[in-house]
Amino acid sequence: xxxxxxxxxxxxxxxxxxxxxxxxxxxxxxxxxxxxxxxxxxxxxxxxxxxxxxxxxxxxxxxxxxxxxxxxxxxxxxxxxxxxxxxxxxxxxxxxxxxxxxxxxxxxxxxxxxxxxxxxxxxxxxxxxxxxxxxxxxxxxxxxxxxxxxxxxxxxxxxxxxxxxxxxxxxxxxxxxxxxxxxxxxxxxxxxxxxxxxxxxxxxxxxxxxxxxxxxxxxxxxxxxxxxxxxxxxxxxxxxxxxxxxxxxxxxxxxxxxxxxxxxxxxxxxxxxxxxxxxxxxxxxxxxxxxxxxxxxxxxxxxxxxxxxxxxxxxxxxxxxxxxxxxxxxxxxxxxxxxxxxxxxxxxxxxxxxxxxxxxxxxxxxxxxxxxxxxxxxxxxxxxxxxxx
Amino acid sequence: xxxxxxxxxxxxxxxxxxxxxxxxxxxxxxxxxxxxxxxxxxxxxxxxxxxxxxxxxxxxxxxxxxxxxxxxxxxxxxxxxxxxxxxxxxxxxxxxxxxxxxxxxxxxxxxxxxxxxxxxxxxxxxxxxxxxxxxxxxxxxxxxxxxxxxxxxxxxxxxxxxxxxxxxxxxxxxxxxxxxxxxxxxxxxxxxxxxxxxxxxxxxxxxxxxxxxxxxxxxxxxxxxxxxxxxxxxxxxxxxxxxxxxxxxxxxxxxxxxxxxxxxxxxxxxxxxxxxxxxxxxxxxxxxxxxxxxxxxxxxxxxxxxxxxxxxxxxxxxxxxxxxxxxxxxxxxxxxxxxxxxxxxxxxxxxxxxxxxxxxxxxxxxxxxxxxxxxxxxxxx
Numbered sequence: 001x002x003x004x005x006x007x008x009x010x011x012x013x014x015x016x017x018x019x020x021x022x023x024x025x026x027x028x029x030x031x032x033x034x035x036x037x038x039x040x041x042x043x044x045x046x047x048x049x050x051x052x053x054x055x056x057x058x059x060x061x062x063x064x065x066x067x068x069x070x071x072x073x074x075x076x077x078x079x080x081x082x083x084x085x086x087x088x089x090x091x092x093x094x095x096x097x098x099x100x101x102x103x104x105x106x107x108x109x110x111x112x113x114x115x116x117x118x119x120x121x122x123x124x125x126x127x128x129x130x131x132x133x134x135x136x137x138x139x140x141x142x143x144x145x146x147x148x149x150x151x152x153x154x155x156x157x158x159x160x161x162x163x164x165x166x167x168x169x170x171x172x173x174x175x176x177x178x179x180x181x182x183x184x185x186x187x188x189x190x191x192x193x194x195x196x197x198x199x200x201x202x203x204x205x206x207x208x209x210x211x212x213x214x215x216x217x218x219x220x221x222x223x224x225x226x227x228x229x230x231x232x233x234x235x236x237x238x239x240x241x242x243x244x245x246x247x248x249x250x251x252x253x254x255x256x257x258x259x260x261x262x263x264x265x266x267x268x269x270x271x272x273x274x275x276x277x278x279x280x281x282x283x284x285x286x287x288x289x290x291x292x293x294x295x296x297x298x299x300x301x302x303x304x305x306x307x308x309x310x311x312x313x314x315x316x317x318x319x320x321x322x323x324x325x326x327x328x329x330x331x332x333x334x335x336x337x338x339x340x341x342x343x344x345x346x347x348x349x350x351x352x353x354x355x356x357x358x359x360x361x362x363x364x365x366x367x368x369x370x371x372x373x374x375x376x377x378x379x380x381x382x383x384x385x386x387x388x389x
Numbered sequence: 390x391x392x393x394x395x396x397x398x399x400x401x402x403x404x405x406x407x408x409x410x411x412x413x414x415x416x417x418x419x420x421x422x423x424x425x426x427x428x429x430x431x432x433x434x435x436x437x438x439x440x441x442x443x444x445x446x447x448x449x450x451x452x453x454x455x456x457x458x459x460x461x462x463x464x465x466x467x468x469x470x471x472x473x474x475x476x477x478x479x480x481x482x483x484x485x486x487x488x489x490x491x492x493x494x495x496x497x498x499x500x501x502x503x504x505x506x507x508x509x510x511x512x513x514x515x516x517x518x519x520x521x522x523x524x525x526x527x528x529x530x531x532x533x534x535x536x537x538x539x540x541x542x543x544x545x546x547x548x549x550x551x552x553x554x555x556x557x558x559x560x561x562x563x564x565x566x567x568x569x570x571x572x573x574x575x576x577x578x579x580x581x582x583x584x585x586x587x588x589x590x591x592x593x594x595x596x597x598x599x600x601x602x603x604x605x606x607x608x609x610x611x612x613x614x615x616x617x618x619x620x621x622x623x624x625x626x627x628x629x630x631x632x633x634x635x636x637x638x639x640x641x642x643x644x645x646x647x648x649x650x651x652x653x654x655x656x657x658x659x660x661x662x663x664x665x666x667x668x669x670x671x672x673x674x675x676x677x678x679x680x681x682x683x684x685x686x687x688x689x690x691x692x693x694x695x696x697x698x699x700x701x702x703x704x705x706x707x708x709x710x711x712x713x714x715x716x717x718x719x720x721x722x723x724x725x726x727x728x729x730x731x732x733x734x735x736x737x738x739x740x741x742x743x744x745x746x747x748x749x750x751x752x753x754x755x756x757x758x759x760x761x762x763x764x765x766x767x768x769x770x
Contacts, residue, residue, distance in 0.1 A: 281409040
């Protein structure tokens with residue numbers, strides 16, 4: 001008998017036999033489902049956070065910060081270098097012929113959570129004119145743009161949803177003055193954090209500041225980045241460096257993603273080992289209950305190879321539905337689920353790559369869990385098994 | 390006691406299978422121990438954080454820093470025991486990605502007793518810092534990271550510029566201190582006077598004040614009074630106790646609690662199912678042996694208890710091994726929150742959990758074993 005024919009006969013027999021051992025079958029499936037479900041949900045957090053953060057990033061937008069600054073709050077760009085930056089080559093110009101380069105000053109202000117009433121911070125960005133040119137994805141959904149020189153703010157819709165007093169017409173007290181919300185907006189794909197814009201000079205004077213945190217520049221095309229970055233480097237008096245928008249965002253998320261990935265794979269790996277042990281145990285029990293059949297098959301000439309192959313296939317076949325159940329639960333319960341660890345809210349995204357990864361892990365669990373039981377199945381001694389009643 | 394050999398023979402009947410289930414349970418409880426330990430450990434750490442130490446920051450982060458002149462006004466306020474302040478600069482050592490935070494303090498004796506649970510310094514080191522204007526104290530972590538020794542001169546590059554326009558700061562290491570600050574990878578401590586005289590911007594300002602309330606119960610009233618005093622001044626303040634700010638930081642990772650609960654539930658469900666089916670399987674295989682026991686005069690109850698005892702022994706022993714393992718690896722797994730130790734209450738909860746898992750998973754198989762009819766069992770029906 002050929003290997004293939006023996007293998008097929010064994011596999012059909014094994015799978016048919018499973019109906020009698022539903023308890024053991026469920027044990028394997030549930031173990032694998034739990035491990036895959038947890039891994040997929042945790043990875044979905046990382047993917048969701050990343051999607052949220054760089055959803056709007058464009059290759060033709062560049063952020064300028066002080067050399068070596070790890071984030072905007074460590075960076076300081078004085079007012080007198082801004083005109084020099086605006087004269088650099090490669091910057092896109094708007095309809096009026098002005099370079100699209102906006103200076104930003106950032107302040108962290110306390111707001112109240114709408115639901116809990118607890119204090120939580122939001123970033124107030126004072127921006128110089130040209131915000132609409134730099135951020136075409138910004139759409140006002142209510143009200144109008146802020147006017148320079150007045151204590152006026154526009155807030156993203158996320159602010160309205162999560163914090164109190166951010167709808168058009170609301171007033172906020174900051175630095176002893178009253179600021180009115182004159183507009184609400186939404187920003188393309190990024191909905192994650194509350195963003196509030198106001199006029200740069202108004203914010204500078206109200207908060208007693210004399211320098212910006214960063215300058216955001218839109219290039220003529222992504223290809224002019226090198227030219228622009230070199231021009232920045234060539235002028236040491238600027239003491240700033242140019243980075244792609246996506247790079248700055250990734251830098252800000254490095255620690256967050258590091259923790260998340262470590263926890264995902266650490267926990268995922270431990271659960272996978274536990275699920276593998278559980279699968280091995282159940283498969284041992286299945287093999288033990290088939291001792292007589294296996295011995296009979298050995299007696300009529302079935303060889304070890306097909307027995308091992310069929311057992312491994314069976315184990316993988318059992319792990320597969322577990323993986324699908326786990327990934328399904330993760331998708332059903334958590335896809336689009338809003339999470340906000342570390343004050344950064346985003347939606348979990350269960351995507352095809354992480355589901356495939358989960359299924360891959362499940363196949364590995366099935367394979368490793370099946371090895372020892374398969375070897376045991378192939379080594380059932382013909383005589384003792386036939387003697388056992 | 391006389392049943393112990395019987396329980397043991399049940400456990401060792403199929404050693405391979407017992408070992409597998411043993412490891413599975415041990416792993417599950419190791420995971421439980423680490424995750425739950427992290428959550429409970431953080432909660433406990435917050436509860437122990439001091440409520441009488443107030444941190445005074447500018448109301449707006451990124452706005453103008455606090456003037457040092459506030460020091461006298463804070464000192465003269467009712468209910469205030471001691472006040473000091475700190476500032477800092479962020480530098481990089483040799484490479485742009487090797488950042489070093491430099492805390493700038495006025496090295497008065499107040500630092501000996503201010504926050505020993507976070508910042509502990511010996512009088513000898515404080516004296517050394519006082520004597521050397523450009524001196525710094527280093528924490529053990531950072532000393533190990535960069536291989537620094539006392540007496541070394543270290544150059545840092547900072548975005549805090551000096552009056553000559555340069556961002557290069559040179560410090561001389563004169564001593565050490567011990568830091569237990571959660572989340573910080575080590576920092577060094579310099580003289581505030583050196584920082585303030587050398588820098589070009591923000592002279593005469595500080596990052597924050599530390600205020601110790603004379604009566605811990607009055608701390609929140611003092612905090613409110615401080616913020617009221619400086620309202621409508623050039624720089625308004627935001628005062629919170631150390632405990633409040635720790636709570637706020639942890640509130641930010643609130644959703645992680647949800648994740649931890651999710652994982653722990655998934656782990657326990659998987660283990661429950663696994664042990665339960667395995668017990669079922671052994672009972673099925675041991676039907677003739679159990680029938681023999683009954684023939685010898687074991688009551689239904691004795692057989693029931695025998696099976697439960699077997700499951701309990703395996704579960705609790707495995708859980709203990711798993712929890713012990715969790716305690717060993719805990720410091721590495723919880724490296725994001727340094728200084729955290731595994732709370733003993735988690736171990737207790739784990740053992741109780743293991744007992745419950747054993748009871749629930751053994752209930753059905755044990756009652757089936759108890760209900761065995763000797764004749765049917767021996768006949769193989």
